[in-house]
Amino acid sequence: MSLVTGIAVYLVLWWTVLFAVLPWGVHVPEKVERGFADSAPERPRLLMKAAVTTVVAAVLWLFVEWLATTELISFRGP
8 A cells, every 4th residue: 555545444443433522421511501501511521532543543554554454355356
């Protein structure tokens, strides 16, 4: 896999994992403060979720890289 392809695959994996991780641990407050949406979480913990997303995406990228280099799945056609 070339450098550009590897970066593109990592970015797609990162965003996909981020959307899977965002709902983790979200709690809506019982009493909503004025000026905030009713559905706004109390503590979104975005830095922790970004860190988890980065690690999980890196592991998934390593798996994709392994698949591409071992040619277990051919991406080039017959």
